[in-house]
Amino acid sequence: MIQIGMVAGEPSGDLLAGRIMQGIHALEPQAHFSGIGGPYMQAEGLETWYSMDTLSVFGYTDVFRALPKILRSYYGSAGRWQAQPPDVFVGIDAPDFNLRLEAKLHKRGIPTVQFVGPSIWAWRYERIHKIRQAVSHMLVLFPFEVPIYEKEGIPVTCVGHPLAQNIPLVPNKAAARQRLGLAENAKVLALLPGSRRSEIALLAPRFLQTVQRLQQAHPDLQIVVPMVNAQREKEFRALLSQYPVSHLHLLSTATHQVRTQPVAWEAMEAADALLVASGTATLEAMLFKRPMVISYVLSPWMRRLMAWQSGLSRPLTPWVGLPNILAQDFVVPELLQDEATPEKLMKATEKALFDQAWADQVAERFVQIHQSLCLDTPRLAAEKIVELAHGR
Numbered sequence: 392m393i394q395i396g397m398v399a400g401e402p403s404g405d406l407l408a409g410r411i412m413q414g415i416h417a418l419e420p421q422a423h424f425s426g427i428g429g430p431y432m433q434a435e436g437l438e439t440w441y442s443m444d445t446l447s448v449f450g451y452t453d454v455f456r457a458l459p460k461i462l463r464s465y466y467g468s469a470g471r472w473q474a475q476p477p478d479v480f481v482g483i484d485a486p487d488f489n490l491r492l493e494a495k496l497h498k499r500g501i502p503t504v505q506f507v508g509p510s511i512w513a514w515r516y517e518r519i520h521k522i523r524q525a526v527s528h529m530l531v532l533f534p535f536e537v538p539i540y541e542k543e544g545i546p547v548t549c550v551g552h553p554l555a556q557n558i559p560l561v562p563n564k565a566a567a568r569q570r571l572g573l574a575e576n577a578k579v580l581a582l583l584p585g586s587r588r589s590e591i592a593l594l595a596p597r598f599l600q601t602v603q604r605l606q607q608a609h610p611d612l613q614i615v616v617p618m619v620n621a622q623r624e625k626e627f628r629a630l631l632s633q634y635p636v637s638h639l640h641l642l643s644t645a646t647h648q649v650r651t652q653p654v655a656w657e658a659m660e661a662a663d664a665l666l667v668a669s670g671t672a673t674l675e676a677m678l679f680k681r682p683m684v685i686s687y688v689l690s691p692w693m694r695r696l697m698a699w700q701s702g703l704s705r706p707l708t709p710w711v712g713l714p715n716i717l718a719q720d721f722v723v724p725e726l727l728q729d730e731a732t733p734e735k736l737m738k739a740t741e742k743a744l745f746d747q748a749w750a751d752q753v754a755e756r757f758v759q760i761h762q763s764l765c766l767d768t769p770r771l772a773a774e775k776i777v778e779l780a781h782g783r
Contacts, residue, residue: 392419392421392422392423393419393421393422393423393478393479393777393780393781394422394423394425394475394477394478395415395423395424395477395478395479395480395481395776395780396424396425396426396468396472396477396479396480396496396501397412397424397426397427397428397480397481397482397483398426398427398428398446398468398481398488398489398492399427399428399443399483399484400427400443400446400483400488400489401443401446401484401586401587402429402443402586402619402620402653403484403586403671403672404483404484404485404507405428405429405430405431405432405483406554406653407484407507407553407554408428408431408432408481408483408506409432409434410431410553410557410768410769411553411768411772411773411776412424412432412435412436412437413435414768414769414770414771414772414773414774415773415776415777416436417770417773418774418777419777422777423436423438424436424437424438425440425471425477426438426439426440426468427439427440427442427445427446427464427468428443429443440464440467440471441460441463441464441467444620444622445460445461445464446464446485461488465488465491465492468492469492469495472496472501473495473496473499476496476499476500476501477501478502478780478781479501479502479503479776479779479780480493480496480501480502480504481503481504481505481506482503482505482506483507484506484507486505486508486509486518489505490505490509490518490521490522490525490526491525493505493525493526494524494525497524497525497526497527502527502779502780503527503528504526504527504528504529504530504775504776504779505522505525505526505528505529505530506530506550507530507531507532508522508529508536508540509522512535512716519539519540519543519545522540522543523543523544523545526545527546527779528547528548528775528779529545529547529548530547530548530772530775531548531549531550532549532550532551532552532764533549533552533717533764534763535717536549537549548771548775549766550768550771550772551764551768551771552674552766552768553768553769553772554674554675554678555678555761555764555765555768556766556767556768556769558656558675558678558679558761560758560761560762562659562660562679562680563660564661566660567657567660567661571615571640571642571657571658571661572640573613573615573640573661574613577611577613578609578611578612578613578663578744578745579612579615579661579662579663580602580605580612580613580614580615580662580663580664580665580666580740580744581614581615581616581617581659581661581662581665581666581667581681582595582599582602582614582616582665582666582667583616583617583655583658583659583665583666583668583672583676584598584627585668585672586619586620586623588626590668591623591626591627591630592626594668594686594687594688595626595627595630596630596633596634597686597688597731597732597733597736598666598686598736599630599631599634599636600634600733601733601736601737601740602614602636602639603634603636603733604733604734604737605741605744606636606637606638609741611638612638612744613638613640614638614640615639615640615642615657615658615662616639616640616641616658617642617643617653617654617657617658618642618654619655621643624641627641628641642654642657655672655675656679659675659676659679659681660679662681663681663682663743663744664681664682664683664684664740664744664750665681665683665684665743666683666684666686666736666740667683667684667685667686668685668687669685669687669711669712669725669727673685673712673713673714674713674714676714677713677714677757677761678757678761678764680753680757680758680761681754682723682743682744682749682750682753682754683723683743684724684736684739684740684743685711685712685714685715685723685724685725685726686725686726686727686731686736687711687728687731688727709721710725711725711727712725714757714760717760717763717764718756718760722753722756722757723743723753724739726739
């Protein structure tokens with residue numbers, strides 16, 4: 392029986408890891424998993440040592456608040472794996488946490504796999520040196536990442552994106568609306584302001600003010616808002632009392648079955664368009680072929696720190712959203728920082744909702760990208776992980 396250590400730091404990583412664990416079980420039915428993860432990994436048998444919520448932070452302020460718990464998770468996990476080494480360690484996303492952990496384990500001769508690399512192609516390319524020292528093998532999601540690592544002499548395999556297999560090429564909007572109790576002929580906008588506390592605080596007020604303006608022109612517009620957990624829902628409801636909107640359907644994990652399909656997917660599949668925080672949700676929305684407006688806002692303090700740390704005031708690519716990066720084009724609008732005003736967000740979102748010709752063009756581009764990512768990710772990733780485990 393092989394022993395596999397795993398760490399996922401946020402809900403999107405938990406979902407990805409759960410799919411990979413399914414692939415490993417197909418090859419090694421008795422494989423044992425231990426570490427840090429969420430409900431999808433636990434459903435596949437993860438022996439959970441620490442709460443994944445501890446790592447689901449963004450920004451220096453959030454990290455500082457959570458630092459004691461993060462350090463306890465880090466040193467506790469590292470100590471246990473050093474005392475009883477796994478056959479292989481797999482870090483899923485969360486590079487700030489996982490690369491440090493992988494470096495420590497790698498020095499002890501434990502094979503390390505990083506599944507989902509940090510966005511070195513966007514900013515802070517110098518992290519490639521840390522990856523070289525910490526990682527035995529990179530598993531990347533996108534074909535354009537392979538030559539980056541090959542050039543630096545880092546073993547790498549593109550395994551595609553597991554979500555490209557799990558999300559249908561042709562979504563069923565009518566069925567999703569029936570599950571959510573939405574009228575088939577209604578105009579529906581999905582709001583996804585992020586899964587982190589700081590994202591809710593900075594983006595949700597702008598998104599709600601955008602909806603207020605949209606509903607002045609389109610009073611019957613329906614709004615669906617998926618919440619990743621009870622804490623984010625509490626924070627969002629507090630803001631909703633300040634910026635009330637009509638026809639809002641709040642979808643929580645407490646009232647929806649998330650084992651088979653995340654609640655955010657229900658919202659995306661049912662919606663005509665999305666207003667969404669930059670991140671994994673934009674990729675999921677692309678796979679559901681939905682027109683979207685991508686937005687993101689950092690606090691002034693966070694902007695200064697990131698610019699100081701990277702030596703840059705903007706990413707190396709002209710795009711921030713994954714759909715645009717994959718298309719190498721501004722297929723959907725990105726309204727970031729000072730551009731993310733309710734007025735500008737309203738204008739862009741109105742186009743996404745009501746310009747059907749443009750929405751059809753966007754969907755056509757998204758189908759092409761979906762097909763390029765649709766590899767057998769659980770099998771490809773599992774084969775490499777099991778190979779490294781047996782090699783040790």
